[in-house]
Amino acid sequence: MTEYLKMDAPATERRLDDMAQGLVGAPLDRPEGPLKVTGSATYADEWQIDGMVHGVMVRAPGNSGRVVLTNSDAVAEMPGVLAVIQDDRLLRNPAQGTADAAPIQGARHAAYHGQLIAVVVAETFEQARHAAQSLQVTLEDAEMVPVDPATAATEPRENQALDQGDLEAAMQQAACRVDVVYTTPSHSSSAMEPHASIASWDGEELTLRGSYQMLKYNRNELADSLGVHPDRVRIVSPYVGGGFGSKLGLAPEAVAASIAAKQLGRPVSVALQRPQVYEATMRRSETRQRVRLAADAAGRLIGLGHDARVSNLPGETFAEPVLQASHFLYAGANRKMSLELARLHRLCAGSVRAPGEAVGVTVLENAMDELAQEMGIDPVELRLRNIPDEDPESGKAFSSRRFRDALESGAEAFGWADRPGVKERREGEWLIGYGMASAARINVLKESEARVTLLPDGTARVETDMTDIGTGTYAILGQIAGEMLGLPYEKVDVRLGDTTLPPAAGSGGSWGASSSGTSVYLACEAIRRQLAERLDVSEPDLMLKDGCVTYANQTKSLTEVLGGDEIAKLGHVVPGETSKAVRQATFGAYFAEVAVHAASGETRVRRMHGSFAAGRILNAKTARSQCLGGMTFGIGIALTEEMAFDPRDGHVTNSNLAEYHIPVNADVPQLTVELLEERDDWASPLQAKGIGELGICGAAAAITNAIYNATGVRVRDYPATLDKVIAGL
Amino acid sequence: MRPFDYRRAESIEAAPRQAAAGAAFIAGGTNLLDLMKLEVMAPETLIDINRLELNQMEDTADNGLRIGALVTNSDLANDLRVRRNWPVLSRALLSGASGQLRNKATTGGNLLQRTRCHYFQDRTMPCNKREPDSGCAAREGVNRGLAVLGTSEHCIATHPSDMAVAMRVLGADVETLKEDGTTRRLDLDELYLLPGDRPDRETVLEPGELITAVLLPPPIGGRQTYRKVRDRASYAFALVSVAGIVAMQEGRIAAANLAFGGLAPKPWRDPGVEDVLVGETPSEALFNEAADILLSEAQGFGGNDFKLPLARRTLVSVVSELTQETQS
Ligand SMILES: Cc1cc2nc3c(=O)[nH]c(=O)nc-3n(C[C@H](O)[C@H](O)[C@H](O)COP(=O)(O)OP(=O)(O)OC[C@H]3O[C@@H](n4cnc5c(N)ncnc54)[C@H](O)[C@@H]3O)c2cc1C
């Protein structure tokens, strides 16, 4: 029996507040944590399967032309080599998140340098790697193709264009205006675990052990890529060593492993080499952003413009949604926005850590800082003055929005009042500055299903193909089920990451916890009703706690009530009217203190604070960890992260963890996080919104704004590496 | 990685003979193995020297220190004598790589680590260092990390070591053992070659020549520091680094020793820079004059142009610090 909910009306009952177990919201440890830190959680490439052989993929040495393997016969004869495979079904690039179908395929033509155009399989990994490196690849009839977004042809994204009122006139009338151009570079997700898949066929049935974020989509993508029915494909992915968007869609290694395994009749493992992760998975598009702000004399926006250029490979429709939060974060009657997509031959652009807002809110928040500076208004005050009453474009109400509280409470917690003037504070050779920025991210609910089984021994099992990519899904689903069924945390066994289980929303877009959590909640509600039926009471009169049911002044153990039976229910949620009736988003504010070295221009973040509101917090510990991670990404965006493309052929020149600079421990100071109490009835019956990406969305601007406060230097070309800082010192 | 033979060095004396042409010594392997995986280096044989008795640190008769070639970067950095008498070396080591790498990396291997130039590591790209006469992809490519001094039209790579910069300022010698059983002592200026038209040749070492030790001369008076400027706070190679030892006397600079990393194909030292400082009273103008000398022949290649102002600013800052502190 299925408990089905289409989210058409706000869930005003707030039932979780009435439950007795006290699990939801508690800062509980992740149940799988000990497995991970002791190395006993099995990640994709760690499965040992009888008869398994190894495949290593081969990269295209250029960005165009027909791929010719000139010595594949000789390579096929090398020790241990079983096959050299070039197959039209190999992926040109990974699938975009939620694609649900194969991406562009084909290995006979190079579209970007580093594209994976063949796979060499051998008995051992070392043999395969050496053979793959020995394969000579030439590109015939290669042409000059565009690799630079500044000069490549662009296409307007009409569906992203907005022209409301008259921005040009508002800019004319404004008491103060800002018109600035910022650029942000491409970013790589840089997950610790490289993409890896092990494919094994049993007749026509394929099992793929992979590292993926959204299994129900991935299964369809894989089936479609191979030309088989999805029913014949199973994907298993219980642990994912970080995804950050790069494992949303099916990637080339999965298809290569599946084709090779079928051809050889043996299980085949294909793990991407670290440089291949950088060269052939997904990048965040670089952006060029123009922001226009027109303010009246009181610092109230009368106009807001945001025009962005992003890029992608020919044929790909994804365009970094830079403007996403610019539509609703601030007031301003006259609004103009546009997005254009440059077509070029760098690796595929897709979702990387908060696509859109990570860079879009960041630049908007830099422009707001410029306006505050220009007008002599405290940057926090400027934001407070521009919080719109309702969505400034659609006129819809906000579902919940503790934006003002986050700004005020964050400023208080950080000690913003002590903010120095520009270039005012110095400690020895270090220039000290404060900066702040707002945080905003859209909230999304996605279809999701889960089965919950209350077992005769009074324990429960949660089953869904939802994934845990290091975020805490195992924890929160166990907490929700335990809360609803009155069971201690340890009594709930959560099983994830297998497409034989009910299909979930997947991890991405910050929607995983609330969507998948709601499906678990619904299944539990159905179980509660069944228990109530057995006891002949009405369900709301049940009090479930510590494995016991209390009703009408009596208490019984669950085992007794079950009497040897089990109760299994499926929860199924789909988005409905509440997604359209109101504007749903999460909000927050960041505050940073930096020290900039007066001689070298090196910036060190000294401390950073974030105050966030994202509806009900399901686990205060894992939620905080998400925010810490987000702010750490913010440090990377602000100071260090940049994919460096060769200007001639667009290949990635920093394709390893030594040269692609994500922040290391020494770059990350004391970070503090405040989570504001909030309930969002429109978001889901959990009253929870997504928190996964909120901590990134604007974080970098707090740091670069602090650099300005310290030095008087505005770096408008991210990241703010020392060369750009000293140029202005 | 190409298949290779593996042999243990039988003894210090035998090691150079075992490492005939086509072989490579493996010490910590932190650089060699990475390059072998990329097939940028493909020795037919590895001679494992890790069990040789080359991991001692001994005082020398002249109050210097003899550092065995296998002493790890961690042990060397943490040695009390080094921290007390040659702190610039300790600081340089600790600014390099990560704790895990330093535990593995050795003194000899560190000196001989290869450039981090991306194009050197990518076999699909032309690189004169990897493949003589194929061209240099870095000149018009991404060259943010590469050299502005001592380059040639054939190669603009930097030597990435921090340790070597400190050893250069300390005037350390390298002791080697050749295949024919003879030993020699080379200072670091002699050890490293500039690229010229043979960037594939990085040192004067002959095939099979084993580094047995590094000899530190007695401590030099003055204040010592190692300043490393880089793109993140840790675990990044130097964009510019300065190893400095400056002694003051009655308000004047009595001695100045300065070596630079991140700027050149080898740890860089320019006597002209030191000469202009000695005997003078410290001033920003003086330090800038020193920087003028350092950079008189410096040339950027676009992405690394900023190293010129950065080197100047860092030099000025380091020498100001060293002269101020000794004054007070
Ligand atoms: C991610 C990363 C970051 C790093 N960051 C830094 C940094 O910031 N600063 C820095 O200075 N370094 C850095 N390094 C480099 C590191 O210091 C070197 O890899 C290390 O010092 C090499 O020592 P090893 O013993 O491992 O050498 P190996 O890899 O074993 O050998 C290197 C070379 O030296 C030869 N060799 C070794 N010992 C001898 C000997 N006794 N006689 C003759 N030949 C010999 C080998 O044949 C080989 O050619 C980094 C390395 C990595 C991987």
Ligand code: SF4
């Ligand atoms: S700079 Fe030197 S190492 Fe780099 S590509 Fe040119 S020749 Fe090769």
